[in-house]
Amino acid sequence: MLENKKIIVALGGNAILSDDPTAQAQIEAIRNTCEKLVQLVGHNNQLIISHGNGPQVGNLLLQQQLADSEKNPALPLDTCVAMTEGSIGYWMQNEMSSILKKQEINKSVVSLITRVEVDQNDPAFTHPTKPIGPFLTEIEVAEASQDGAKYIEDSGRGYRKVVPSPKPVGIVEVDTVKQLVENDVITISCGGGGIPVIKSDNGYTGIEAVIDKDFASKKLAEQVEADLFIILTAVDNVYINFNKPNQKKLEEVSIDELKQYIEEGQFEPGSMLPKIQAAVEFVESSNNGTAIITSLDNLGNLHEGAGTVVKKNDSLKVSNS
Numbered sequence: 435m436l437e438n439k440k441i442i443v444a445l446g447g448n449a450i451l452s453d454d455p456t457a458q459a460q461i462e463a464i465r466n467t468c469e470k471l472v473q474l475v476g477h478n479n480q481l482i483i484s485h486g487n488g489p490q491v492g493n494l495l496l497q498q499q500l501a502d503s504e505k506n507p508a509l510p511l512d513t514c515v516a517m518t519e520g521s522i523g524y525w526m527q528n529e530m531s532s533i534l535k536k537q538e539i540n541k542s543v544v545s546l547i548t549r550v551e552v553d554q555n556d557p558a559f560t561h562p563t564k565p566i567g568p569f570l571t572e573i574e575v576a577e578a579s580q581d582g583a584k585y586i587e588d589s590g591r592g593y594r595k596v597v598p599s600p601k602p603v604g605i606v607e608v609d610t611v612k613q614l615v616e617n618d619v620i621t622i623s624c625g626g627g628g629i630p631v632i633k634s635d636n637g638y639t640g641i642e643a644v645i646d647k648d649f650a651s652k653k654l655a656e657q658v659e660a661d662l663f664i665i666l667t668a669v670d671n672v673y674i675n676f677n678k679p680n681q682k683k684l685e686e687v688s689i690d691e692l693k694q695y696i697e698e699g700q701f702e703p704g705s706m707l708p709k710i711q712a713a714v715e716f717v718e719s720s721n722n723g724t725a726i727i728t729s730l731d732n733l734g735n736l737h738e739g740a741g742t743v744v745k746k747n748d749s750l751k752v753s754n755s
């Protein structure tokens with residue numbers, strides 16, 4: 435059982451949506467996720483939840499393009515990120531608070547529109563890499579790319595629009611997140627990677643990009659000094675030689691071992707690589723923190739060592755000896 439831990443859980447796409455993009459289906463997926471996440475509540479744990487928004491923000495951009503551009507002009511990407519952070523956070527807040535009530539757990543839950551500072555000179559602004567929105571066929575891409583956007587083939591699943599994805603420099607609302615968790619409030623923060631902003635004379639200004647939620651969650655985990663950073667995705671474990679006959683499941687793994695696998699090109703840049711990099715960077719920068727990459731269904735088995743558990747090199751040696 436996990437206890438006395440400050441935990442950040444980053445939720446992947448499968449935890450917040452299915453093939454059906456309706457609001458109702460997304461709410462159902464979130465309800466199912468919250469029913470599992472509630473296992474982490476209590477036992478003196480402090481819980482922070484973050485989530486992705488790649489499919490949702492891409493769909494919202496498409497809706498913007500369909501509107502009359504004069505009477506109802508499209509909103510910029512940073513605002514679309516804020517809108518999806520708001521809508522997903524609202525659904526999650528609603529579902530989580532009903533579950534807490536049903537289980538007679540007296541805790542509040544809040545979703546915080548979180549701004550995340552980025553560097554306007556980040557090379558990502560001239561090299562878009564973050565896939566968003568629906569998967570398209572080659573013919574659909576030929577029509578869609580007339581808008582000047584860039585599309586890439588995404589891990590054999592079809593083509594997707596890509597947008598700039600700068601690295602997070604800092605979480606603007608970090609002090610508020612700390613106050614909330616210290617007051618035992620379950621806090622949803624950095625949804626959709628947070629809203630990308632740059633420092634300006636009067637504070638911050640939005641900039642068009644989508645921050646990777648694994649990197650934003652890692653930055654938040656570092657800044658709140660989390661004990662445990664859990665990245666939930668569709669697989670129970672990370673594999674090397676993934677989907678090949680000689681694939682091997684990674685269970686307890688050191689950061690040095692993972693760095694070696696990164697160098698060998700074992701992880702896909704558009705899917706598993708950012709999770710591995712976020713996990714390695716968090717564990718490396720923290721005093722005693724652990725990162726776990728696993729599935730939602732495995733949450734109840736974490737105390738038995740389920741998932742891919744990333745630790746510092748020396749703490750592995752101690753536990754293995």
Ligand SMILES: Nc1ncnc2c1ncn2[C@@H]1O[C@H](COP(=O)(O)OP(=O)(O)O)[C@@H](O)[C@H]1O
Pocket residue numbers: 445446447448486666667668669671672673674675676700701702704705706
């Ligand atoms: N080496 C690997 N080990 C395990 N899964 C991998 C690996 N490489 C790619 N994947 C795939 O990457 C997926 C996670 O990436 P993605 O779906 O983009 O993340 P998210 O869950 O945050 O939406 C996994 O569900 C799996 O299908």
Ligand SMILES: NC(=O)OP(=O)(O)O
Pocket residue numbers: 446447485486487488489565626627644645646647648
């Ligand atoms: N913002 C973000 O990283 O979203 P996805 O996890 O859905 O790609």
